[in-house]
Every structure is written in structure tokens, then in C-alpha cells.
Amino acid sequence: MSQKRIAIFGSTGSIGTQALEVIEANTDKFSAEVLTAQTNEELLIQQALKFKPNVVVIGDEKKYTKVKEALSRTDIKVFAGENALLQVAAMDCYDLMLAAIVGYAGLKPTLEALDNGKAVALANKETLVVAGDIVMKKALEKRVPVIPVDSEHSAIFQCLVGETRNRIEKVILTASGGPFRGKKPNFLVNVKRDHALQHPNWTMGAKITIDSATLMNKGLEMIEAKWLFNLKPEQIQVVIHPQSIIHSMVQFEDGSIKAQMGLPDMKLPIQYSLGFPNRIPTNSPRLNFKTYSTLTFEEPDLKTFRNLGLAMEALNKGGNMPSILNAANEIAVYAFLRNRIGFLDMTEVVEQTMTKITYIESPTLEEYFESDGEARSFAASLIQL
Ligand code: NAD
Ligand code: MG
DSSP states (O other): OOOEEEEEETTTSHHHHHHHHHHHHTTTTEEEEEEEESSOHHHHHHHHHHHOOSEEEESSGGGHHHHHHHTTTSOOEEEESHHHHHHHHTOSSOSEEEEOOOSGGGHHHHHHHHHTTOEEEEOOHHHHHHHHHHHHHHHHHHTOOEEEOSHHHHHHHHHTTTOTTSOEEEEEEEEOOOTTTTOOHHHHTTOOHHHHTOOSSOOOOHHHHHHHHHTHHHHHHHHHHHHHHTOOGGGEEEEEOTTOOEEEEEEETTSOEEEEEOOSOTHHHHHHHHHTTSOOOOOOOOOOTTTTOOOOOBOOOTTTOHHHHHHHHHHHHOTTHHHHHHHHHHHHHHHHHTTSSOTTHHHHHHHHHHHHSOOOSSOOHHHHHHHHHHHHHHHHHHHTO
């Protein structure tokens, strides 16, 4: 079998580095042909020297010279800047894009990859939150798969293998509940960034870790599920499952529920997405039922974690509302990470932005971009950034 050539957009992040570990352990199956990073040029250089890709992109143009010089003895092509991401996404040197950039910035490169007929392993959930209809339509038109990497959606995807003829009654997304499960607003009001960055079960990038603490992450995942699996809002349920062993479930019309389980380890969904439809053997630790003798389930506390309710509202409303929610949330999370606003203020920023920006029922791609920009400016004005 020939190697599958992988382009990792966001190779220096939590998903990107774990994907490179998967590739390193399976050089007979995969090669890394494109690596991209926004600011961490040191790690990008190290990765490039080790994996010898065809091309690297450094987002921050000020760092171009340093990367170029460090790779001058190799034949690795070096590009810089936002437009370079799009040019590289259109290149022939890879077969599958792992979309592992965080946030809205991942949307355009992913669309470009699909437009060029590339399969996409999608970690970047914000892409589907912002413009899920356009992204999925593009994939259908080009007849290329969008394979989920997010653990919940990978679980659902795995449960659906062999079920093409059977209708989904509903999907049940599991959520760990994050570090503040069971806490109330009087506690949350004083939460600081360092505490919020400590997730009980997963080690991830800063933005998604904060989203997990506010439960916005689960809301974004409901919207992601809608587009990936063509579901109506009422077919998507969230249940809190603190042990993170069941990664999500699908309920069929006969009442049967299929679940995908395993220890919480993102390498599993990452490698499933790269190897699909084949499973790749690993020696990673196995689930021991003696250690996890109790699996528990709870209703989410929508009164305390209002972000989840706001995301449900955006899911139900559709149109550009999820893109407004996402833009305001990105601004709010980065302000919280810089200690500019408090934990509960993030919800206020999102809620106020959702009421302010003009609603469009069926936006074009341009209108999605515009809504994103407007929502960002308004959210930033609330915080006085
Ligand atoms: P991260 O912050 O660790 O890494 C982000 C990557 O994107 C880095 O390589 C960075 O250089 C690049 N990047 C950041 N801003 C950019 C910009 N403006 N333009 C171009 N590149 C940029 O994030 P992560 O935790 O790896 O998450 C990546 C995506 O995967 C997110 O959308 C997240 O929701 C999703 N995801 C992550 C996990 C996880 O376990 N980390 C799980 C499920 C889904
Ligand atoms: Mg997830």
C-alpha cells in the first residue's frame, strides 16, 4: 500500500503534534507533506527537519526569514502569511488535509482543500459552526469525505459504519462537564484563567480548554454534529458523563443505542481519521473495567452554564447566528485568557453580540465573513479591546 500524504494545517498545536506522533509510528502508511504554524517557528523548524515535508507555512510573516534560513540546507519550500495557507491548500503534494488550526482562521484553508478535491480530516469544529452548510455542500459537490476528528463526532462516525440504510433517531453527545462541573455562578464569578485551563480528562489547546470549562465547546459540537450527520436540532442531545469513557452514542429507530468507548486519548480519533476505513493497531493503554467500574450520566446544568443554552439557541435559529456566536466567543475567550474579563463575562459578551448583529436566514459565504467581522468588532467594543 502506498503512503497517504498528509497536510497538517496547525501542526504545532495539540492536535497537530499528536498527529505527527501517529505519522511517526506509521511511516509505512503516512507521510507529512505540509506543516503549518502561526507563531511557533522553533517547533515548526524542528518538525520540518524531522519529517522533511514538501512545504511549510509560517503564518507570522516576521518569522519567515528565520524559518527559511533554518531550512536552507533542505529542499523544503517555505511560505509565509495567510494567503500562503490557501495557496498550499490548493497544491497537489498531499492527499488528505488534517484541519487542526484553531478557530475561524481554519475555515478558508479547509474550503480551499475541499474545492481542490482533497479529503479532509476535520478537527477544526469552528469551520462547521461558521459555515457548515457551505462546507458540507462543497464536500458533496467534489465527492470528498469530511472525516471528523473531534472525539464525540469520531465516536458517532464509528457507530455509523455499516448503518447507511438506517435512519438515525438521535445522537447523544457526551460531555465531561469540565473542571467546574457541579459549581454555581457564585463560584464561577471568581474563576481565573489558570484554574479554567485545568481540564480533568483531556490536555488540549487553550481555546478549546476554556470552551470546555464554559460548556461552549459542547454547544459548538452540537452545531458541528448537525452538519456532519445532517441532523435536526431536536435529534441532538447532550449528556454529562464525567469519566469520558463513552465518547458519544447513536440511537436508531428500533431504540437500539450504539456507543463508542475507550480511554480519553485524542490519538485514537486522529489516527482513525487518517487511516479510515482501516483501523491501525497500537500499543496504547487499554480500558480496564476494574479501574472504571462506574460510568455515570447527568443532565447538563443550563442555568449555570448559559453558554450551552446560547449555542442551542444559535443551533435552532440557524442562518448566520452560529457564526455570530462563534465570533463573539472567540473574542471573549481570548480576552479571558489575557485576564481582561471574568469567567461569566464571556457569556455576557456572546449573548449581547447575538442580539445586536443582523440576522440573515440563508447567508452566502461573503455574508458569513461579514457577520464574523461585525460580530468581532461589536464583541471587542463591549470589552473595550
Ligand atoms: P492549539 O491552540 O493547540 O493549536 C492550534 C494550531 O493552529 C497551532 O498550530 C497554531 O499555530 C495554529 N494557528 C493558530 N491561530 C492560527 C491562525 N490565525 N492562522 C493559522 N494558524 C493558526 O489548538 P488545538 O487544541 O490543537 O485545537 C485545534 C482545533 O481542533 C480546534 O478547532 C479545536 O476545537 C479542535 N479540537 C481539539 C481537540 C484537542 O484535544 N486539542 C479535540 C477536539 C477538537
Ligand atoms: Mg470534543
